[in-house]
Amino acid sequence: MRRYERPVFSLLYRMVRDRALAEDLAQETFIKVLNGIASYRAEYKFSSWIFKVANNAAIDYLRKRTVDTLSLDGAPDATTSDARSRTALQLGDPRESPLQEVEARELGGAIEQAIGRLRPEYRACILLRHVEGYAYEDIASMLGLPLGTVKTYIHRARNELRGYLGERRA
Amino acid sequence: MSDIERHLSADENELWAEGLLPAARAIHLAQCATCLATAERERSFFLKLAQLERLAPAADFADKVMGEVKIAVPKV
Numbered sequence: 001m002r003r004y005e006r007p008v009f010s011l012l013y014r015m016v017r018d019r020a021l022a023e024d025l026a027q028e029t030f031i032k033v034l035n036g037i038a039s040y041r042a043e044y045k046f047s048s049w050i051f052k053v054a055n056n057a058a059i060d061y062l063r064k065r066t067v068d069t070l071s072l073d074g075a076p077d078a079t080t081s082d083a084r085s086r087t088a089l090q091l092g093d094p095r096e097s098p099l100q101e102v103e104a105r106e107l108g109g110a111i112e113q114a115i116g117r118l119r120p121e122y123r124a125c126i127l128l129r130h131v132e133g134y135a136y137e138d139i140a141s142m143l144g145l146p147l148g149t150v151k152t153y154i155h156r157a158r159n160e161l162r163g164y165l166g167e168r169r170a
Numbered sequence: 171m172s173d174i175e176r177h178l179s180a181d182e183n184e185l186w187a188e189g190l191l192p193a194a195r196a197i198h199l200a201q202c203a204t205c206l207a208t209a210e211r212e213r214s215f216f217l218k219l220a221q222l223e224r225l226a227p228a229a230d231f232a233d234k235v236m237g238e239v240k241i242a243v244p245k246v
Contacts, residue, residue: 001232006224013225023227027235034239106225111218130219158184162215 001030004047008054011127015058017107017116025061029054045138052142055124062120114164122157129154174198178205187213 008029013022033050040049107116115123121143128139136154140147173194178186185191186199186209199205 001235005231006226009227009231010223010225023231026227026231027238030235031238034235106223111222126219130216131222133220155181155184158215165215 001034004030004050007132008050011051011124011132012054012058014107014112014115014127014131015055015120015123016061019106021061025057026054028057044141048134048138048142051128051132051134052144055128055143059120059124110165111161114161117164118157118160122153122160125150125153126157126161174201177202178209183209183212187216 005026009022009026012025012029013019016022016025029050032053040046107113115126118126124143125139128134128142129136134142136147136150139145139154140150143150145153173192174197176198178191178195178199182191182195183205186196191199199209
């Protein structure tokens with residue numbers, strides 16, 4: 001379990017961008033995997049199984065709560081600048097709690113912020129590919145997506161990241 | 171224009187950064203300073219992603235998980 005603790009938690013934290021929630025989802029992931037260990041099939045990589053369960057937990061959460069990638073720009077259904085401002089996550093807000101300060105520091109770098117702006121499906125793909133180093137085929141298996149879709153998502157995610165990082169430099 | 175003369179596309183820059191660029195195109199890269207500079211930027215971008223920190227959960231994370239795991243006891 002120790003081996004996967006940080007990778008799984010990191011993926012979930014970057015997916016949901018909330019430390020306490022990421023811990024809850026990571027716990028849920030490990031409990032589900034360990035309690036279901038009898039159903040584990042040896043032909044499937046164990047790491048792929050854990051990441052699959054973790055990603056499903058994150059995507060389920062994000063689908064239920066559409067307020068996420070919004071983290072920086074406000075909710076997608078916010079139509080006025082006031083509504084966008086109210087629903088946007090204020091990184092580095094001087095009134096934030098100590099926990100929020102930790103989160104702002106951890107996910108506050110330019111690349112982290114750019115990742116936070118990606119749609120969840122792109123975010124999962126780019127994190128599994130470039131942070132965890134999984135092959136395209138493994139990611140397709142973990143996410144239950146066709147291989148071509150995974151390649152397209154990663155290609156688009158890279159382009160969007162370059163665009164966001166370029167905006168910051170401009 | 172041959173494979174050796176043609177500049178690398180954005181997709182090929184990604185392939186090179188991932189170590190998957192075909193040899194004929196790699197020859198062009200070795201000879202073209204413009205393409206090499208672009209490809210190096212791509213590799214640097216991938217490196218930054220790969221170096222993102224593996225964040226740790228709270229210290230009592232494993233204890234909390236194990237408290238919820240039901241270990242099956244083999245029947246004797």
